Amino acid sequence: MHILLVEDDHKAARLLARGLEEEGFAVTVAHTAAEASSHAHAMWRFDMAILDWMLPAKDGVALCAEWRQAQHQLPVLMLTARDAVADRIVGLNTGADDYLTKPFAFDELLARIRALLRRAVRAQHGILQVADLTLDPATRAVNRAGERLDLTPKEYAILELLMRHTGAVVTRQQLAEHVWHADLIAIDNLMDVHLKNLRRKVDPAGLPTLITTVRGRGFLLAQPEGGDA
Template identity: 65%
Template sequence: MRILLVDDDQKAARLLARGLQEEGYDVETAHSVDVAAAHNCYAFSLLILDWMLPGKSGVEFCRELREQGVRTPILMLTARDAINDRITGLDTGADDYLTKPFVFEELLAHVRALLRRVELAQPAPITLNDLVIDPQTRGVTRAGARLDLTPKEYAILILLVTHAGEIVSRAQLAEHIWHADLIAIDNLIDVHMKNLRRKLDPPGMAALIQTVRGQGFRISPSGAL
């Protein structure tokens, strides 16, 4: 099991990482969100984030990861123990919350509990025509060829696939992918959709995404192309 530990207190992070490694976990550390973001967060079984980080906070990073479609369990560490802070952390997308100071055995119990959830809830690959999506790794293939999608392209694809056969409006895309008003990002939708189609539909292959004039976009369920 791989764990990414993000904490700007390098001494504390080193001690915590060593303890987890002694328990058999493969641990990588990062001391800022910028460094953490350079990792492929889909490749980890668990993320441990400190709330207070230089530059961007752990809460902000947690929110960004969820918006990108990262479903890796997140354990938030913080000295903030007010009820409102706990609610904020959990509402942002954290799966668990542990206040400092804590004993290592308590953290270890939280880690084991979160990893048990991962083992019990491994998402099955999604198949649509010759398109295969692995939600666990965010891997996407079409006719066996791997597609390199950006987080936004992946999020758009997931929204279309989960509504296969239905029309997804531009307003729905704006709300679910960008959490913004359609007017503010209308042109962005066209740019990302064009790039997604270019990757999904190489020359000689049937187009998966259909434009429904004046209504939005639709991806056809199996056998409907």
Template identity: 60%
Template sequence: MRVLLVEDDKKAAALLARGLGEEGFVVDIAGSAEDGEEKAFVADYDLIVLDWMLPGKGGLSLCSQLRARGVATPILMLTARDALSDRVSGLNAGADDYLTKPFAFEELLARARALLRRSELTRPTILGIDDLSLDPLTQRVTRAGAVLNLTQKEYAILHMLLRYAGEVVSRARLAEQVWKADLLAIDNLIDAHMSNLRRKVDAPGARGLIHTVRGRGFRLTSEEDQGA
């Protein structure tokens, strides 16, 4: 599970990130609302942990903007403001839950897991297109009933392509989300992994599903792609 932590207090952010990391979460830290907004639109997160008091544009404003732009990721708001009116404001801005500081890490973890369980109920358990399927819970990938043995990076690439099936996924977006790196640093690496993934998914005799869209990125579709 991938978490975006928007917190300007570097010490608090480091402690929370370490604790969540020990519980199996992958955590990205944003030190401002602007940084958090950019990250939320570049990568896909399962949960956003958002501090109310941020420099410049506050957490409440960021929460409202994310919801206005269609980001449905569960948001857990952290704040020292414990008045009823503040809690109502946070929830009305689009937060799914509200945790008052100071708090025990165990409570934050329990609330985070509860939000993730609630979110999973609205997500399709199995992702698929044509005769290709991927189970995010077991990470089992099959094509025409046969199990595909993918590396961790190949699985991450395919998962992303399936989540945006029919849409073009840019090379830069793959670099950011799968490798957390700049495209220039790993451009050739993307090509190598994509080539290996194609050999496994689009085996000889099978309909080609992974298409290269010149100058833009990659698209997963069962339709013939004119940009390939």
């Protein structure tokens, strides 16, 4: 899971990012609203945002409102020293999904993050299906032709991204950013290994091929020729 952390206190941001990474999250840190907004073209990379209310120039409430107006639906957890009920109402009405008052226990932050992510999974479009391949985001169960597929976490992440873009080419750079949270150059060869293993499981001999390589562009998961739309 990839979190966008927007916090202007560099020390606090560094400590939070380190703690979250130790818990298995990937974290991208922004220290200002402008820096956070620079990621707007690729908000699909993030699973949620942790947003500090008190930011320089443009505060977290204004940034959250801007995201919602742009139809960015990622879950937002607002952090603030403001503990008045009226302030909480402002933050939530702006579009934040949850609100945590500083100072807070790191364990409580983790619990709220996990609760938001669970809710986000349940709010997604349910089971994804292409031909006889199904993927359940809530349980992470994947089946092909009625058989359960045993996927590694990376293989699952690749397949989910491909299925959420069924019929469209997913570029190698998109996969690098979404699955590895890294630049393509760093993991190009590793990606090929994971794709080869995934395709061996998803497209075994005797079944129509669902995942294809689009030379020079990336990868495509689509209904097999002659399959139902």
